[in-house]
Amino acid sequence: MSTKTPSHVLLEHYLKTLKLPSVLREHRKMASVCQAERADYSTYLLRLIEQEIHDREQRAAERRLKSARFPVVKTLDSFRFEEQPSINQPLVRELAHGEFIKERENVLLIGNSGTGKTHLATALAFAACQMGFKVRFFGVTALVTQLLERREERQLDRFFKQLERSDLLVLDELGYVPFSKLGAELLFEVVSRAYERTSVVVTTNLPFESWTEVLGSQRLTGALLDRLTHRVHILEANGESFRLQDSLRRRGQRQKTKKP
CATH class of the missing domain: 3.40.50.300 (P-loop containing nucleotide triphosphate hydrolases)
Structure with missing residues (x-):
């Protein structure tokens, strides 16, 4: 079981404050994937932001459908x-x-x-x-x-x-x-x-x-x-x-x- 460092705890606190649930959920797994692929930091950040945007659009679509x-x-x-x-x-x-x-x-x-x-x-x-x-x-x-x-x-x-x-x-x-x-x-x-x-x-x-x-x-x-x-x-x-x-x-x- 991995132990969270103080920097990880602080990062996740800030992600919650900024209301970025997908980044919060995916950032550690995405880091492992990008490390294995030897992807650069820009690619890592891009993939996280794309995931956040996709999930927000999905949630918004679900809300619109429910309110209809x-x-x-x-x-x-x-x-x-x-x-x-x-x-x-x-x-x-x-x-x-x-x-x-x-x-x-x-x-x-x-x-x-x-x-x-x-x-x-x-x-x-x-x-x-x-x-x-x-x-x-x-x-x-x-x-x-x-x-x-x-x-x-x-x-x-x-x-x-x-x-x-x-x-x-x-x-x-x-x-x-x-x-x-x-x-x-x-x-x-x-x-x-x-x-x-x-x-x-x-x-x-x-x-x-x-x-x-x-x-x-x-x-x-x-x-x-x-x-x-x-x-x-x-x-x-x-x-x-x-x-x-x-x-x-x-x-x-x-x-x-x-x-x-």
């Missing part, structure tokens, strides 16, 4: 584009590079239930996390409920400020549940505050002309759409439901298995 609060992590690699030919795959691939976030542009995914809109929205948001963007994912109904609760608790301004620190907001499944007047107004406030500051991805099963059924006010709907569609990329998903296709596929497999 995805219900399930999805990627573009697992999306079956061949079964949804109505979706503009080149545009999706382009959006995955994240330029729309830098330009403060929005994305609307519109189409039938079960066609992969949430999958695509999550995949674009996951790619954004990997590129260093701050992301928050919300089911729209859950977001409105949270907004109403924060208002009741007098914490609404604090919540809005938290949202404003995001680079990308995902609002999933607009159109399944109509909102109260106050709920619709609070949702509009989220979109209004994000306008030209934070990119927004919205998934919906409703065409624009039907949004009033959910928001309750033609005036409010018009104002919200005006902000969302000012600088927007629209993706339409008009194919059959993945869930229906998977169900039919499983049924067919079971029937084949039962045949003598």
Whole structure:
């Protein structure tokens, strides 16, 4: 068992003070490796700093992914584009590079239930996390409920400020549940505050002309759409439901298995 010298103890104290955990963890092992390879001091220092930077980036990516609060992590690699030919795959691939976030542009995914809109929205948001963007994912109904609760608790301004620190907001499944007047107004406030500051991805099963059924006010709907569609990329998903296709596929497999 090696005994630490006073200089080692002091070095490790300074590394803790400077918050360099990877250097603290690796410096003795790296010294042995570099000594065996006859590497110079610059190489030794370079390798330690590279390790520290790599580990910091990894921890930051993990924090971004956790704070995004995805219900399930999805990627573009697992999306079956061949079964949804109505979706503009080149545009999706382009959006995955994240330029729309830098330009403060929005994305609307519109189409039938079960066609992969949430999958695509999550995949674009996951790619954004990997590129260093701050992301928050919300089911729209859950977001409105949270907004109403924060208002009741007098914490609404604090919540809005938290949202404003995001680079990308995902609002999933607009159109399944109509909102109260106050709920619709609070949702509009989220979109209004994000306008030209934070990119927004919205998934919906409703065409624009039907949004009033959910928001309750033609005036409010018009104002919200005006902000969302000012600088927007629209993706339409008009194919059959993945869930229906998977169900039919499983049924067919079971029937084949039962045949003598």
